[in-house]
Amino acid sequence: MIEVKNVSKSYGKKVALDDVSFTLPRGQIVGIFGENGAGKTTLMKSILGLQPYKGTILLDGEPIDRHNIAKLSFATSEHSFFANLTARDHEGFYAEHFANFSHQRFNALMDFFELPYSKPIRSFSMGQKNQFEVIMALSQGADYILMDEPFAGNDVFNREDFYKVLLGILREDETVLLSTHLIEEVSGFIGRAILIRGGKIAGDITTDELDEQGLNLMDYIKQTYDYRGDRVSRALDSLSGEG
Amino acid sequence: MNNKRFDLTRHAPLGMNVNSQFTTYITLFVLATLYSFFYFNRFSNHLEWLYEWSRSAKVLIEGAVMPDFVELLEDALTWFWAAAGVCLLQIPFNYRHHYRETKSIYLMKRLPKKFELHRRCLTLPILGAGIMVLFSFVLLLLYFWYYMAKVPSQCMQPDQWAKIWSVLR
Numbered sequence: 001m002i003e004v005k006n007v008s009k010s011y012g013k014k015v016a017l018d019d020v021s022f023t024l025p026r027g028q029i030v031g032i033f034g035e036n037g038a039g040k041t042t043l044m045k046s047i048l049g050l051q052p053y054k055g056t057i058l059l060d061g062e063p064i065d066r067h068n069i070a071k072l073s074f075a076t077s078e079h080s081f082f083a084n085l086t087a088r089d090h091e092g093f094y095a096e097h098f099a100n101f102s103h104q105r106f107n108a109l110m111d112f113f114e115l116p117y118s119k120p121i122r123s124f125s126m127g128q129k130n131q132f133e134v135i136m137a138l139s140q141g142a143d144y145i146l147m148d149e150p151f152a153g154n155d156v157f158n159r160e161d162f163y164k165v166l167l168g169i170l171r172e173d174e175t176v177l178l179s180t181h182l183i184e185e186v187s188g189f190i191g192r193a194i195l196i197r198g199g200k201i202a203g204d205i206t207t208d209e210l211d212e213q214g215l216n217l218m219d220y221i222k223q224t225y226d227y228r229g230d231r232v233s234r235a236l237d238s239l240s241g242e243g
Numbered sequence: 244m245n246n247k248r249f250d251l252t253r254h255a256p257l258g259m260n261v262n263s264q265f266t267t268y269i270t271l272f273v274l275a276t277l278y279s280f281f282y283f284n285r286f287s288n289h290l291e292w293l294y295e296w297s298r299s300a301k302v303l304i305e306g307a308v309m310p311d312f313v314e315l316l317e318d319a320l321t322w323f324w325a326a327a328g329v330c331l332l333q334i335p336f337n338y339r340h341h342y343r344e345t346k347s348i349y350l351m352k353r354l355p356k357k358f359e360l361h362r363r364c365l366t367l368p369i370l371g372a373g374i375m376v377l378f379s380f381v382l383l384l385l386y387f388w389y390y391m392a393k394v395p396s397q398c399m400q401p402d403q404w405a406k407i408w409s410v411l412r
Binding site for chain 1: 257258259343344345346347348349350352353354355356357359
């Protein structure tokens, strides 16, 4: 379980995370949603120890450090692979550093997405780069897989394939924390949604709870964000009135 | 599997062109070594000037004095120190490599081996700089030994060894 307790983070005067607390048990696929700059990426980087923060983050009851960091993997739209290296080079490097690296999963995913093993990743298309980034995160052998906008730049068919594969290959005890703007696309396979707004947790609900309330994810998000559906029509009315 | 002991890429940032880095170090090393040979030119000239020819025989000029070792050495070894500096200048470029094109720094920072990032960024530059400095000391000792062996004792000024360190201080 990942326990995030009273975590705050500021960049100068800008507050990115404000006293954020939640837990992430094993075996869940959790979507984390919020507008740009809401704090999703900051939260993930804090969990991974990539930046300092105030508060406490525990991984299976222990602080996250070098002895348990391999339980976490990360796929980011910024990409964390080495552009000059080939997929095979990455496989070797990961296998050397992550004891639970799964060659079987790596090869299966590479074959599924038909990615070349021996070409530098630099030569891949943006969609292929995203796929490769996710493949490495899924193959690392981590218990908790953090994904930050991993499909930015992928076409819809690509993403559809990925969701199916993800659901098919994950073990029951593997946890995915997925940050994305593609709310409707992922609503079918996540089990829980965490909403962040202005660095605070604005909502945290399971899909079972949504079903009980007769809501879909998009409705819940609009409700939580106090979305004003008449905003567009009022703006258009106002603009046409000017003319 | 390659022999890991001699695989330079294992001690450099992943995906970096280690060969060009290594070639730069070797070139600097060779140039610094060649430049240090000017010491022999100065040394042999001054040694020659201690003698004169008398009836086709080389005889020591009375009262002739050989310049101090450090005087003849001049800047013969300073290129090694400059080369060591160039090696160390590679360090920020090695770290920066992990922010170019992608953020591979995220992967390096979350490896279970705490010092892997620093090991790959620091090893070759520090090793290169260390070899340059070490070799400059080896040459210093070699050139000093040559000076002491070749200069006639009556032409030599006292405290040659101490004078080296007084210059360094």
